[in-house]
Amino acid sequence: MRFPDRSALDARLQALAFLLREGRAWLASLGMMLAALVLLPFLPLGVGLYGVPRLLQVLNQLAARAQGRAAGFAGAVIPFDRRRLSGRHSFGELAALVSAAETRRDVSWLLFHCAFALVAGVLAVGLPAAALLNVAAAPFWMLFPADAPLDLAFPVTSWASAGMTVLLGLAYGVAAWLLLPWMARRLGDGTLAILSPRRYAELSRRISDLSAARASALTAHAAELRRIERELHDGAQNRLVGVVMMLGLAQRAAETDPAAAVPFMARAQDAATEALAGLREAVHDIYPPILDELGLDGAASALTSRSPVPAALDARGLRRAPAAVESAAYFVLAEALTNAAKHSGASQIEVLLHTDSTQREDVLVVQVKDDGRGGAAVPAGDGAVVPVRGARNGRGTGLDGIARRAAAFGGKLILASPEGGPTVVRVELPCAF
Incomplete structure (x- = not known):
């Protein structure tokens, strides 16, 4: 996975911030793991089934947030939408949720996160802190009494031991400089790899979504055609029939009494105006001008x-x-x-x-x-x-x-x-x- 180009220092700071966030999120993952272990013995009794939907919702939220953090750090794009869990579920729906591929991915991520996030967070704090403490404190070993010397990795009682402590601090710093970005990449890549569906699964889901969208589009199109047909049949067509009738009556009246044809002509004009308005309304509903x-x-x-x-x-x-x-x-x-x-x-x-x-x-x-x-x-x-x-x-x-x-x-x-x-x-x- 390619990461955006950044300066070396900025890259380390970004990695440090990501690892600290993951270390803090480890507490939520641990709580989720403990809740699942507590619920597990009650599942065969049937009582535990009532807590499964809520447990899956929380797990889904934790996994979604972890995926967002990993994608933000890696500069990656998540090319799919996660499922949304809400409402009540029947026993069959619940069984399907528990055995779903996304649930298995979420559980795998939970185990991965519980195993490695705390270690990464502790190292993200411990290595820079140890480097800073050893380098900064060792030169001041003389300020400590002889019976209570400065004690870091080992007691510092001379300039030689102080020099060794500074070198150890520098080693911690080098380890942090090299190790923290590597750990952040491994943790982020692992999160995205576990929570991302396999290519064939994503393609299958996309095909299902497109099939459903196509069916909805055809249904909507058919409904629009039926609506337009009703509007034309019940509206404009009836009014145009009225226009033809009025014109026919006006023609007959004009043969005997031209003055009697005038009301029929007026009524034909009104009917034609109404028909035109109906046609405009039907066209407007197809695409509003x-x-x-x-x-x-x-x-x-x-x-x-x-x-x-x-x-x-x-x-x-x-x-x-x-x-x-x-x-x-x-x-x-x-x-x-x-x-x-x-x-x-x-x-x-x-x-x-x-x-x-x-x-x-x-x-x-x-x-x-x-x-x-x-x-x-x-x-x-x-x-x-x-x-x-x-x-x-x-x-x-x-x-x-x-x-x-x-x-x-x-x-x-x-x-x-x-x-x-x-x-x-x-x-x-x-x-x-």
């Missing part, structure tokens, strides 16, 4: 200004995205505002639009927060939806449509809606789908 004219921030401002519930918009961190992604974000925001107005009973809505930039890709985030009654939930079956936090048997809110639209772009819906509110709908749309 306002996105081309004003961009997503301007289109979002227009949506929030028309919201029945007062809505505040913050789009300061927003950058341009591909047209398809901006269109999806526009409709997600429109649906979320409609849901909040219809179902939440809110008096205020906060809308946040911004772009999260990572080394992997840019992610367009649409977040809508209302101060309503809460309790919203997403119907089961949308694989891209993160389990709802704090929501009970929710009322129908149309959030499943938002989830499907996000999944079509490889994105996800994150919903937090405890009873009593507030409700936060957050949709993340990758810009490099």
